[in-house]
Amino acid sequence: xxxxxxxxxxxxxxxxxxxxxxxxxxxxxxxxxxxxxxxxxxxxxxxxxxxxxxxxxxxxxxxxxxxxxxxxxxxxxxxxxxxxxxxxxxxxxxxxxxxxxxxxxxxxxxxxxxxxxxxxxxxxxxxxxxxxxxxxxxxxxxxxxxxxxxxxxxxxxxxxxxxxxxxxxxxxxxxxxxxxxxxxxxxxxxxxxxxxxxxxxxxxxxxxxxxxxxxxxxxxxxxxxxxxxxxxxxxxxxxxxxxxxxxxxxxxxxxxxxxxxxxxxxxxxxxxxxxxxxxxxxxxxxxxxxxxxxxxxxxxxxxxxxxxxxxxxxxxxxxxxxxxxxxxxxxxx
Amino acid sequence: xxxxxxxxxxxxxxxxxxxxxxxxxxxxxxxxxxxxxxxxxxxxxxxxxxxxxxxxxxxxxxxxxxxxxxxxxxxxxxxxxxxxxxxxxxxxxxxxxxxxxxxxxxxxxxxxxxxxxxxxxxxxxxxxxxxxxxxxxxxxxxxxxxxxxxxxxxxxxxxxxxxxxxxxxxxxxxxxxxxxxxxxxxxxxxxxxxxxxxxxxxxxxxxxxxxxxxxxxxxxxxxxxxxxxxxxxxxxxxxxxxxxxxxxxxxxxxxxxxxxxxxxxxxxxxxxxxxxxxxxxxxxxxxxxxxxxxxxxxxxxxxxxxxxxxxxxxxxxxxxxxxxxxxxxxxxxxxxxxxxxxxxxxxxxxxxxxxxxxxxxxxxxxxxxxxxxxxxxxxxxxxxxxxxxxxxxxxxxxxxxxxxxxxxxxxxxxxxxxxxxxxxxxxxxxxxxxxxxxxxxxxxxxxxxxxxxxxxxxxxxxxxxxxxxxxx
Numbered sequence: 082x083x084x085x086x087x088x089x090x091x092x093x094x095x096x097x098x099x100x101x102x103x104x105x106x107x108x109x110x111x112x113x114x115x116x117x118x119x120x121x122x123x124x125x126x127x128x129x130x131x132x133x134x135x136x137x138x139x140x141x142x143x144x145x146x147x148x149x150x151x152x153x154x155x156x157x158x159x160x161x162x163x164x165x166x167x168x169x170x171x172x173x174x175x176x177x178x179x180x181x182x183x184x185x186x187x188x189x190x191x192x193x194x195x196x197x198x199x200x201x202x203x204x205x206x207x208x209x210x211x212x213x214x215x216x217x218x219x220x221x222x223x224x225x226x227x228x229x230x231x232x233x234x235x236x237x238x239x240x241x242x243x244x245x246x247x248x249x250x251x252x253x254x255x256x257x258x259x260x261x262x263x264x265x266x267x268x269x270x271x272x273x274x275x276x277x278x279x280x281x282x283x284x285x286x287x288x289x290x291x292x293x294x295x296x297x298x299x300x301x302x303x304x305x306x307x308x309x310x311x312x313x314x315x316x317x318x319x320x321x322x323x324x325x326x327x328x329x330x331x332x333x334x335x336x337x338x339x340x341x342x343x344x345x346x347x348x349x350x351x352x353x354x355x356x357x358x359x360x361x362x363x364x365x366x367x368x369x370x371x372x373x374x375x376x377x378x379x380x381x382x383x384x385x386x387x388x389x390x391x392x393x394x395x396x397x398x399x400x401x402x403x404x405x406x407x408x409x410x411x412x413x414x
Numbered sequence: 415x416x417x418x419x420x421x422x423x424x425x426x427x428x429x430x431x432x433x434x435x436x437x438x439x440x441x442x443x444x445x446x447x448x449x450x451x452x453x454x455x456x457x458x459x460x461x462x463x464x465x466x467x468x469x470x471x472x473x474x475x476x477x478x479x480x481x482x483x484x485x486x487x488x489x490x491x492x493x494x495x496x497x498x499x500x501x502x503x504x505x506x507x508x509x510x511x512x513x514x515x516x517x518x519x520x521x522x523x524x525x526x527x528x529x530x531x532x533x534x535x536x537x538x539x540x541x542x543x544x545x546x547x548x549x550x551x552x553x554x555x556x557x558x559x560x561x562x563x564x565x566x567x568x569x570x571x572x573x574x575x576x577x578x579x580x581x582x583x584x585x586x587x588x589x590x591x592x593x594x595x596x597x598x599x600x601x602x603x604x605x606x607x608x609x610x611x612x613x614x615x616x617x618x619x620x621x622x623x624x625x626x627x628x629x630x631x632x633x634x635x636x637x638x639x640x641x642x643x644x645x646x647x648x649x650x651x652x653x654x655x656x657x658x659x660x661x662x663x664x665x666x667x668x669x670x671x672x673x674x675x676x677x678x679x680x681x682x683x684x685x686x687x688x689x690x691x692x693x694x695x696x697x698x699x700x701x702x703x704x705x706x707x708x709x710x711x712x713x714x715x716x717x718x719x720x721x722x723x724x725x726x727x728x729x730x731x732x733x734x735x736x737x738x739x740x741x742x743x744x745x746x747x748x749x750x751x752x753x754x755x756x757x758x759x760x761x762x763x764x765x766x767x768x769x770x771x772x773x774x775x776x777x778x779x780x781x782x783x784x785x786x787x788x789x790x791x792x793x794x795x796x797x798x799x800x801x802x803x804x805x806x807x808x809x810x811x812x813x814x815x816x817x818x819x820x821x822x823x824x825x826x827x828x829x830x831x832x833x834x835x836x837x838x839x840x841x842x843x844x845x846x847x848x849x850x851x852x853x854x855x856x857x858x859x860x861x862x863x864x865x866x867x868x869x870x871x872x873x874x875x876x877x878x879x880x881x882x883x884x885x886x
Contacts, residue, residue, distance in 0.1 A: 251822035
């Protein structure tokens with residue numbers, strides 16, 4: 082047999098073997114990936130495929146640690162899910178919202194905006210493509226997004242199932258064995274507190290520079306909610322590192338077009354900070370409860386809930402105000 | 415163009431079949447054009463520097479061969495000066511100027527010599543050294559001067575080894591460009607195996623480890639001694655897999671076309687002494703320094719103090735070759751000191767200190783690895799202050815827990831290092847009895863290929879960036 086014919090034949094056998102193994106092993110990993118009940122990916126999967134709740138919360142790790150979905154559901158009578166995911170920024174929130182809107186219109190969307198959310202993030206597109214890669218054939222919005230972001234990734238993801246679930250087996254195993262983080266409708270509580278000496282710090286970040294991509298993503302996010310007449314609440318949740326130059330001004334200028342505003346709670350907890358924070362960026366369980374109560378009393382007044390529930394749900398009475406919510410939470414602890 | 419990119423895959427799939435389709439007399443043209451394109455995908459204008467050294471060394475080679483007496487030496491000096499001059503300007507000028515400023519500053523003078531705002535051409539030290547080895551070998555009479563300008567250009571520019579070696583010798587590669595390469599099934603398969611295994615080392619191991627190493631080394635002051643030890647060990651494997659991975663892909667690409675490049679790595683972390691380590695690590699560079707610097711200095715055939723000095727000089731220069739930074743010079747000096755100690759305590763090294771030979775050997779391997787890893791701190795640190803601060807944190811065991819980063823990323827790192835060690839160990843000691851890639855059983859062999867490719871797709875880090883050694 083001529084050597085190149087031999088190479089062609091053996092190459093073909095190897096390709097067939099690879100293709101078959103890719104389909105078999107890839108499908109198995111995909112099955113376990115889409116049936117995850119815990120972890121970051123499970124939250125994104127819920128958002129991309131099945132977020133049919135009335136209230137959806139978007140943001141990064143601060144969102145996922147700061148808004149107790151079950152408490153919101155219990156107090157408002159509306160179903161709620163926290164779609165916050167660690168390490169994400171505006172383009173992720175925008176893409177996730179669009180994929181939700183492709184099959185469902187929530188009544189309320191809470192966006193947890195970070196003070197530095199409009200700053201440029203290195204390799205944002207790469208990150209976005211990696212996070213959404215497993216969903217490329219599951220949601221048209223994601224399919225189009227990956228195609229726009231990177232034709233190369235799009236092609237590879239369509240060829241290989243294993244490429245779509247790249248690097249995921251260990252976290253899938255971890256989540257199926259229920260090791261590590263646990264979420265309750267997307268809310269992930271943190272247990273522990275800061276040292277007594279810890280105090281919120283105002284940071285003079287003179288070099289603050291906004292990225293047009295981030296601002297555009299925010300603008301698109303707002304526009305998408307408003308075009309579907311969704312009640313949008315933009316909040317900046319408490320933190321111990323408060324940037325003086327931040328996203329609020331730009332966010333407000335965009336929100337004003339829709340008669341909306343961004344509510345800044347970044348310095349809500351001052352004296353009690355060490356008891357309410359897990360680290361400088363995240364509230365602990367007690368802090369999350371206090372903050373969620375604050376949000377409920379300030380933004381979910383009875384008339385709003387009635388309006389939203391359209392009389393389909395029993396409406397509990399809300400008598401919390403900011404101070405009492407906080408005090409009650411600390412006392413409980 | 416990086417070996418681990420889709421761009422390179424397309425390039426390779428176009429160039430290789432075209433190579434075999436062309437008649438022999440036109441193949442060098444294809445390879446030269448392909449190599450130019452390959453190099454110009456980085457910074458196009460730097461091909462002019464390459465062109466300059468090629469022209470100088472081509473004529474220098476012929477003039478050295480045709481000259482006699484002192485003229486012969488003058489032409490060699492001219493060639494070496496041109497090559498070292500290019501290195502001095504593009505690689506060391508700002509470093510020298512910077513140190514001059516500091517030195518003058520200490521005695522109250524100000525240095526007004528301007529800095530050059532230039533990027534270091536990719537792989538400059540590699541192709542400069544390869545070019546120098548040509549004129550030196552012609553001068554020594556070991557190699558005939560190449561009359562074919564195209565073939566000589568290809569010797570310097572051959573794309574697989576252009577930017578990060580192996581640094582070839584003319585005796586090994588030049589004659590291969592003249593020889594007609596026929597399509598050889600075994601060569602193609604062997605080449606492809608090298609490419610796949612090199613890719614595995616790069617994207618599955620090196621780029622995975624780099625995530626942890628970068629996270630720790632870029633914030634080293636915030637990490638505990640334990641974490642810094644872990645990051646340093648990870649870096650030892652990262653740089654090995656990154657560089658040996660590159661070399662294997664380079665060797666594989668050349669082999670597919672029938673060209674045999676020299677071996678650059680031979681399981682260096684199984685070395686039982688520093689001397690042995692250097693006979694296994696970056697072989698093309700260590701033999702270059704041995705042949706063109708160590709031996710001319712007198713090697714070991716000189717009085718003992720001079721021998722020590724020779725060893726120290728060679729490793730200092732080797733450090734400087736890597737980069738214009740004191741961190742690399744200290745790294746080289748450390749290896750020089752290791753070598754001197756190794757020579758001084760030769761008897762101790764050979765004694766069976768633990769009473770059981772396999773255990774003693776394992777102890778020597780571990781000790782060598784620890785010494786090499788310690789030196790890597792200086793190689794990886796961003797500056798000398800950081801390197802010493804890391805050493806301080808490690809030796810004082812700065813308190814704090816072990817930084818994990820992402821648990822799955824950390825677990826992958828450990829798993830792949832273990833897999834690598836098992837493969838290296840089996841290859842070193844049991845390659846005759848345990849065979850996967852070379853098994854006569856086709857099912858086993860193909861399963862082996864498929865598993866490696868699938869592991870690359872499933873666990874590879876595909877945004878890992880360029881190879882570490884490109885910067886040299």
